[in-house]
């Protein structure tokens with residue numbers, strides 16, 4: 001989808017959206033989701049595990065939740081920026 005947008009539609013800007021109070025991120029934080037939704041949340045659980053030291057320093061669960069919402073967006077941007085396709089796009 002990104003390749004089509006960038007190469008064929010000549011998309012110049014990609015916006016990564018996230019939001020606080022995200023139910024998906026909350027489920028990934030608790031890690032209780034199984035089945036299709038659990039599979040869908042696996043990337044966020046991976047981010048949770050990667051940043052577990054930072055998240056564990058936060059006392060309140062609501063703080064961990066908010067920070068994981070932020071980390072999810074940060075990691076999405078990082079992943080996109082590492083795509084060779086996007087690195088080759090003319091500025």
Ligand SMILES: [Zn+2]
Nearest residue numbers: 022023024025
């Ligand atoms: Zn959400």
